[in-house]
Amino acid sequence: MNPDSDLSRRGFLGLGGSGLFVLFRVEPLEAFQEPARLPSRQAGPADFNAYLRIGADGRVGCMVGKVELGQGSMTSLAQLLAEELDVALDSVDMVMGDTDLCPWDMGTFGSLSTRVFGPRLRAAGAEARAVLLEMAAERLEVPAARLQVKDGVVSDPSSPAKRVTYAQLVEGKRIERHLAKVPVKPVSAFTVVGKSPRRKDALEKVTGTAKYAADMAIPGTLHARILRPPAHGATLKDVDTSGAGKVAGVRVVKDGDLVAVLHERPDVADQALGLLKAQFDRPQPAVDDKTIFDHLLKAAPHAQVVGESGSLAEGEKLSASIVEETYLNSYVAHAPMETHSAVASFEGGKVTVWVSTQTPFPVKQQLAQALGMTPQNVRVITPYVGGGFGGKSASQQAIEAARLAKITGRPVQVVMDRAEEFFYDSFRPAAVVKIRSGTAADGKLVLWDFQVWGAGDREARPFYDIPHQRTRSAGGWMGGNPPGMHPFAVGPWRAPSVNTNTFARESHIDILANKAGRDPLEFRLSHLSDKRMRRVLEAAAKQFGWKPARTPSGRGVGVACGIYSGTYVATMAEVAVDKGAGAVQVKRVVCAQDQGVTVNPDGSRQQMEGSITMGLGYALTEEVHFKGGEVLERNFDTYRIPRFSWLPKIETILIDNPEVPASGCGEPPIINMGAVIANAIYDAVGARLLQLPMTPERIKEALKRA
Amino acid sequence: MQRTISFTLNGKPARVTVDDERMLLWVLRYDLGLTGTKFGCGAAQCGACTVILGKEAVRSCVTPMKDVAGKQVLTIEGLRKDGRLHPIQEAFVKHHAFQCGYCTSGMILNAYALLLKKPRPKRADILRLMDDNLCRCGSHTRIVDAIQEAAGAMKVDAR
Numbered sequence: 001m002n003p004d005s006d007l008s009r010r011g012f013l014g015l016g017g018s019g020l021f022v023l024f025r026v027e028p029l030e031a032f033q034e035p036a037r038l039p040s041r042q043a044g045p046a047d048f049n050a051y052l053r054i055g056a057d058g059r060v061g062c063m064v065g066k067v068e069l070g071q072g073s074m075t076s077l078a079q080l081l082a083e084e085l086d087v088a089l090d091s092v093d094m095v096m097g098d099t100d101l102c103p104w105d106m107g108t109f110g111s112l113s114t115r116v117f118g119p120r121l122r123a124a125g126a127e128a129r130a131v132l133l134e135m136a137a138e139r140l141e142v143p144a145a146r147l148q149v150k151d152g153v154v155s156d157p158s159s160p161a162k163r164v165t166y167a168q169l170v171e172g173k174r175i176e177r178h179l180a181k182v183p184v185k186p187v188s189a190f191t192v193v194g195k196s197p198r199r200k201d202a203l204e205k206v207t208g209t210a211k212y213a214a215d216m217a218i219p220g221t222l223h224a225r226i227l228r229p230p231a232h233g234a235t236l237k238d239v240d241t242s243g244a245g246k247v248a249g250v251r252v253v254k255d256g257d258l259v260a261v262l263h264e265r266p267d268v269a270d271q272a273l274g275l276l277k278a279q280f281d282r283p284q285p286a287v288d289d290k291t292i293f294d295h296l297l298k299a300a301p302h303a304q305v306v307g308e309s310g311s312l313a314e315g316e317k318l319s320a321s322i323v324e325e326t327y328l329n330s331y332v333a334h335a336p337m338e339t340h341s342a343v344a345s346f347e348g349g350k351v352t353v354w355v356s357t358q359t360p361f362p363v364k365q366q367l368a369q370a371l372g373m374t375p376q377n378v379r380v381i382t383p384y385v386g387g388g389f390g391g392k393s394a395s396q397q398a399i400e401a402a403r404l405a406k407i408t409g410r411p412v413q414v415v416m417d418r419a420e421e422f423f424y425d426s427f428r429p430a431a432v433v434k435i436r437s438g439t440a441a442d443g444k445l446v447l448w449d450f451q452v453w454g455a456g457d458r459e460a461r462p463f464y465d466i467p468h469q470r471t472r473s474a475g476g477w478m479g480g481n482p483p484g485m486h487p488f489a490v491g492p493w494r495a496p497s498v499n500t501n502t503f504a505r506e507s508h509i510d511i512l513a514n515k516a517g518r519d520p521l522e523f524r525l526s527h528l529s530d531k532r533m534r535r536v537l538e539a540a541a542k543q544f545g546w547k548p549a550r551t552p553s554g555r556g557v558g559v560a561c562g563i564y565s566g567t568y569v570a571t572m573a574e575v576a577v578d579k580g581a582g583a584v585q586v587k588r589v590v591c592a593q594d595q596g597v598t599v600n601p602d603g604s605r606q607q608m609e610g611s612i613t614m615g616l617g618y619a620l621t622e623e624v625h626f627k628g629g630e631v632l633e634r635n636f637d638t639y640r641i642p643r644f645s646w647l648p649k650i651e652t653i654l655i656d657n658p659e660v661p662a663s664g665c666g667e668p669p670i671i672n673m674g675a676v677i678a679n680a681i682y683d684a685v686g687a688r689l690l691q692l693p694m695t696p697e698r699i700k701e702a703l704k705r706a
Numbered sequence: 707m708q709r710t711i712s713f714t715l716n717g718k719p720a721r722v723t724v725d726d727e728r729m730l731l732w733v734l735r736y737d738l739g740l741t742g743t744k745f746g747c748g749a750a751q752c753g754a755c756t757v758i759l760g761k762e763a764v765r766s767c768v769t770p771m772k773d774v775a776g777k778q779v780l781t782i783e784g785l786r787k788d789g790r791l792h793p794i795q796e797a798f799v800k801h802h803a804f805q806c807g808y809c810t811s812g813m814i815l816n817a818y819a820l821l822l823k824k825p826r827p828k829r830a831d832i833l834r835l836m837d838d839n840l841c842r843c844g845s846h847t848r849i850v851d852a853i854q855e856a857a858g859a860m861k862v863d864a865r
């Protein structure tokens with residue numbers, strides 16, 4: 001790459017300083033780009049130069065294919081590198097989600113940034129440090145063992161004149177030396193990891209200078225509004241564009257299925273869109289938000305057994321009482337505050353696309369395919385992303401922007417409006433869970449037969465001690481479902497599958513505790529030999545001040561626990577229920593989490609608070625209404641997400657667990673929110689909610705049944 | 707109607723010739739290049755586009771330019787004075803009262819108007835007066851803490 005053009009492009013975007021865009025030269029990493037050339041899709045390049053560059057000025061560039069969605073990985077990944085490399089955290093400049101500059105990465109999801117990518121980045125830092133130490137030893141003519149490193153300066157403590165900086169050693173060049181099997185630091189030696197520094201994105205985000213995809217101002221940009229079908233499955237019969245074409249400055253593009261109006265001003269393009277007269281053929285709606293559950297049972301593929309031990313027949317024999325129950329949850333939207341957006345610009349046979357996405361490298365591949373270009377000529381840049389939660393894995397707007405840019409010969413911006421955002425969202429699937437369980441005469445759980453339709457099998461298997469059990473799953477969020485099973489796209493939603501499976505399991509356990517006349521916490525602990533789960537439950541109980549009682553005690557307290565992506569989490573909540581209105585106010589939530597080593601405690605707490613707050617939504621209000629392929633949700637007036645007035649007092653507890661490597665913290669606490677609130681409602685008023693969200697109507701119905 | 711509209715933007719005189727029914731949000735973002743003000747819903751339902759008009763927090767996505775003529779507009783870009791963060795910005799940094807940051811400009815400016823009206827808000831006041839600003843990341847609890855902190859700091863400043 002020509003460094004001048006690189007610098008001028010950055011200069012022209014007016015970006016610089018801290019954060020995502022740095023003013024030092026980074027060579028493209030084409031050798032690392034293509035997944036086909038990598039040993040496995042999960043692994044990244046082995047050469048540490050792919051992840052880090054030490055500039056002549058001593059600044060350290062850290063290149064990662066991960067993106068900053070709000071989860072704070074810009075800071076926590078910088079901490080990992082600074083720790084292993086022994087440089088000041090402030091000297092690290094993060095370059096994230098730029099396919100020309102960063103090593104290939106699958107995407108930012110599944111709480112994997114810390115758990116899977118973290119060790120790779122640490123290894124790169126540790127190896128680079130060892131190489132630099134070796135180089136310093138040669139330069140200073142001192143044995144490496146005598147040298148120490150602090151803030152990128154290598155020195156010999158016994159002779160102050162013997163010192164050299166990383167920058168002097170590297171002189172802005174690539175480091176060509178390598179060492180095998182350099183160990184990373186032990187947890188006990190950490191000085192940067194385990195602290196809570198100021199977030200690297202703080203200043204830009206409070207001053208409005210943080211750039212998101214739609215903020216990329218390229219001279220000559222046309223803003224596109226695209227004709228959308230009224231329902232999924234509808235096909236365009238005819239469109240009359242004459243009205244829109246008459247608006248001054250509007251360009252109309254018809255390219256196969258893509259019909260768009262473009263203008264230099266987005267609001268004028270939007271008005272022009274309203275002037276298109278289109279006719280669509282719409283299929284008869286086959287299913288709606290009420291009939292979906294019966295539909296799922298019929299339309300799902302054959303169930304797979306995902307876990308089995310003991311014998312169900314034996315369990316039946318041992319059971320003195322059997323409890324069967326069915327749990328439902330609706331489709332739920334991601335609804336990030338930033339809608340899907342992209343800006344595409346062609347220049348000299350290359351296209352650059354700024355995209356709000358969680359998957360820059362897969363998007364690059366899709367763009368190359370859609371445009372018939374070689375991947376080397378496609379660059380995806382991911383600026384700050386305004387929330388993802390799994391929903392920005394799919395990024396059709398990038399392809400639309402690029403196609404339109406190619407056709408018009410101008411840079412094109414596509415920003416979905418809120419209705420499009422709901423329409424094209426890949427929802428958390430609606431799902432059904434049936435559980436058949438049995439308890440022996442001594443109160444021990446001996447039988448557990450669990451089946452989930454629609455949601456997927458993650459964390460579907462119970463962690464309770466149950467001798468005879470089976471877990472089955474039929475269809476899920478990850479695709480491969482029979483056509484028509486879900487009337488629109490479904491996909492990963494913060495902790496995919498696990499919200500559904502945890503709601504069912506933890507509600508059912510509560511029902512069993514109630515039937516046995518036992519305290520729900522004590523009942524859980526009596527079936528738990530898993531030490532990590534016991535520990536988070538006990539920590540939550542201590543903070544909460546849990547007092548054992550049979551349900552419903554009238555106090556409105558509940559408990560739930562679960563595992564996601566290697567992280568253990570226990571939640572307790574207190575609610576108040578207004579019986580007349582069917583309204584629930586969650587007053588207090590205590591959440592204890594064991595995520596192994598904690599990279600950034602404050603960042604982890606922030607993610608926990610975020611998960612808990614967001615989880616109030618799928619528990620209480622969030623539900624996508626639809627008729628066949630028509631999504632009835634258009635904006636936040638009908639689709640209610642959590643607000644300030646809902647806010648409970650939130651208390652988070654991080655369990656220190658240095659024996660276990662760091663796992664993710666951004667998703668786990670959300671998994672308990674459905675069940676912990678359902679259980680607390682039951683404890684308050686004796687009404688059992690079996691369907692999410694627990695709307696006032698459903699609460700009033702459950703009260704009638706109670 | 708196309709006309710020239712003069713107003714004060716972040717303390718400086720501004721003039722634009724536009725259709726006076728156009729919404730302030732688009733003029734700020736795309737005519738004037740002030741992208742700190744965000745689009746979230748386009749229908750006064752999320753608060754991402756909040757700016758200060760006179761002394762009130764308004765939704766710029768539904769504020770036509772004709773309502774802006776002759777008025778003072780403050781956007782997130784104008785809150786920093788002489789390179790120094792406003793106490794609300796300071797408090798948002800200190801409490802990390804943001805995650806993705808997309809709602810943040812609107813939150814800060816809504817809080818600004820809130821503190822103009824109620825310099826010493828109780829927690830319940832904050833919950834009520836911030837209720838129409840949405841945050842999908844769940845930064846609410848820290849935003850409340852930050853506003854309380856800022857209220858304290860501004861009281862000291864005012865003395």
Ligand code: FES
Binds near residue numbers: 744765
């Ligand atoms: S964009 Fe104006 S309130 Fe949402």
Ligand code: FES
Binds near residue numbers: 070386387841844
């Ligand atoms: S911080 Fe992401 S929407 Fe508020």
